[in-house]
Amino acid sequence: MVNPTLFDYIRKIAQKHAKEEDLGGNASTMALRAFLEGCRIKVGFPLNKHYFDKHFKSDHSRVEVIDGLRSIKDYHLSINYYRKDDMFDFRIPRSNRIFLNHDIANNAMDILEPFYRRMHTMDIIALGGTQLPNNFSHFVQTLVRLNGKLSLPEHIHRRVHLESSAFSNSTFYKTQLDILLPRIDSFGMNEREFMDFAQYMEVRKNLGTSYDAKSKYDESYLIRKMFHILHLIDEDDFRLNRISVHTINFHMVCFDRKIWRTGKLSIAKAILVSLQVAGNYTEENFHQIAEDLDLLQFSFPEKIHIFTTKGKMTITKEELVKQPVFSFMYDDKWKCAMGKTVEIKNPTRLRGLGDNISSASLLYQSLTKFDDPSEEVTKELKSTEQEIDL
16 A cells, blocks of 8 residues: 555554454565474564564574564555455455555665675575565665675575565566566466566567466466476576476476476475465374365366477376376476365465465475486485575
């Protein structure tokens, strides 16, 4: 919302009726997922003592708050709506949510300065929450400086993951990618964000593709579009070497097999996390899902046809049921892994679901990797040896 006074008025009303008030945001959600998976993390977002104690268990041995604990100024209002709800004159086809915000601290991005001084201690840098600026000049200056820091010789080897978000202003979205895309290694997004990215890549080539809004739900179309984007990435010789897409029907990750490993493990963990978060399960009680099968929605097509540079693959429904997670080589460089999702019919949580899925997928491709691109040998890294900054 542009008007901060109006937003503050709505926020005060919402707080009286809110079912939940909790820590949110792309970066904080990814950081919490990394913490839950056993990683050591450095957080570059505002975090106060209440949420540090609640979510990160006051664990200073695994969580470094780069700029110290501070008050949180930004609020996001998440308004959920659910499948088969009636809204105005139509019935909701799938569960989702609407966000309202007017950020103050997020726009300033002032924690980046202490973040730069700690980059030398990081293995993976995850960027998120860049979709909510309201000052274009400051936005551009900040991203140019960030890109410059990430591109310094002492940092060029660090893996950078960008988690996409829905920008309300296409100019901001295009500008972010113009500046950061040449430097990032990994890009995570949902189906809508993937379509935005595909359109961005094709407009750069003057292809001028138009999209049907419903195409983002077409599994075969999204797979073909992924392969087309891989070609465009190679044509432009981008550094980007991993793309992760999570949709309501499937998760897919394509990656340079000389750099990343364990595609199937990455997808399997993403599906597991999506069930845990959407169904409000924990590691301790997740076994209860076996008794809750009536709450789940299984969606398996009769066949999936996949056209790679090496030929056509056909995977039947029976094969998918037996092995819902599979991988294949698209060409000599790109390997892809896919998995069919299981949908919670009435999810108890929607906020941060995509960030949890994407970060889990990223972590489980990072924790097991090649020691040397020339060696077909994997090394299992202890999670406590991995430094993640979000």
